[in-house]
Amino acid sequence: MGLRSDIYVIGQKKRMNTIVTICSDSIINQGIERVIQNEFPGDYNLHFTDNITEALDILNFELPELTILHLSDKNLDLTFLKEKIMEDSWLHSSGIIGVYDLGRHEEARLLDQFRSLNLLTLLDYSRIRTHFAKVLSIVYANRQLIYQNELADNVLGKFSGAFNISNADYPVVSVYTGLLSINMVRAGRVSDEERFKLQMALSELVLNGIEHGNCGISREDRDRHLESGGNLLELINERNQDKEIRKKRVLLEWILSEQESRFVIHDDGEGFDVSAYKASLQNVNSENLKGRGILLSRVVSDRILFNKTGNQVTLIMNHRHLHERLTPAGFSTEEMLIVKPGDIVVRAGDPSDSIFYISSGIYKVVNHGNIVGKISPEDVFLGEMAFLLNRDRSASVIAETKGKLIRIPRKSFIKVLKLYPQYGLFISRLLATRLKRTNDFIVTSLGEKEDDEAKDLTI
CATH class of the missing domain: 2.60.120.10 (Jelly Rolls)
Incomplete structure (x- = not known):
């Protein structure tokens, strides 16, 4: 169940202010523009640029909620752009969708190269038409995870919610986990390095829930299909032709507090023998892809809990200290x-x-x-x-x-x-959001009769 934000309302429609696409390939730009015009007419203010200086001006002064970055573009100095973004990462804290050429670059290498950025997902050229609209829908529905935290309890320091992820979301699972991981960094709960590992661990567990839990694809089924020249997404789509399988979901829940962060991943499958699986993990290492989700989870979490059925896993991260943000x-x-x-x-x-x-x-x-x-x-x-x-x-x-x-x-x-x-513009926007949140909290807590006092609370 995606969380929705009501912060921008123009007429009767909610609206995301700005998307900037940094890309010199006109074919890619046309594909992106076509998807947005067809699927989200009038919802987005688009900027296209193939100039790094102009791109930095847009990032600094437009403060876009989403950036689309062509990671295989030979005409862009991506190293310089990354350095400038990281120089003021507190200012550039929105999500990034990376597009790339599958024929030139491996996804794993790009993820490693740009792990310091807030990458929500990577899309190769061929998936823009089929997957880009879905990515935007997820970001739009859950944008407050990056841009504001109005559902948080400011006194108790708790923030909770859930994603209800369908089997068809398999190719874009990283968008859900990316939104959540970016929020963790902004709150100082994890470092940038831990964010990347957390995003990967949660993604692997959700993918396992779809693949093995909901779709019932065994490792042997998967290996046979891959050896025959197929790909995993084809196999998942094939299983989804069964209406009973198609309606199954993976629920990713979170409860974030000052003391700990708790993530629960629950699928609708039949589960597995938890005791036998735990025993088998003793022989699993980083060179073996089996159990990769649990291996990654061990790196980022303090405790991992399974339910008896085997269709639910809980990751718990204790907060021993809050991580420092980079100095602007x-x-x-x-x-x-x-x-x-x-x-x-x-x-x-x-x-x-x-x-x-x-x-x-x-x-x-x-x-x-x-x-x-x-x-x-x-x-x-x-x-x-x-x-x-x-x-x-x-x-x-x-x-x-x-x-x-x-x-x-x-x-x-x-x-x-x-x-x-650009700092002045950012602070102005921040002040408006902060003032609204503070006033709403005080009015709710102390009653409308003290509203006048709330409006004068200036620290």
């Missing part, structure tokens, strides 16, 4: 503050002479003795509202965990904006 290029020379639990970052009544970039840590917002919210790395900045309005802090912020903050005085902030004007 424009703030790299500013003062780094190391805080410990209980430290007061700002006090109510203090002048707002600085803004803070959140590298790591969880922070409580306290108003008149009440905890009215929490701030984490996914909020990016702390104290921006009072700072931009040039008002005294009306609430205090106290570190709940150890963490790191970059303190940016007003004079430095203005200098940075002159060098990196």
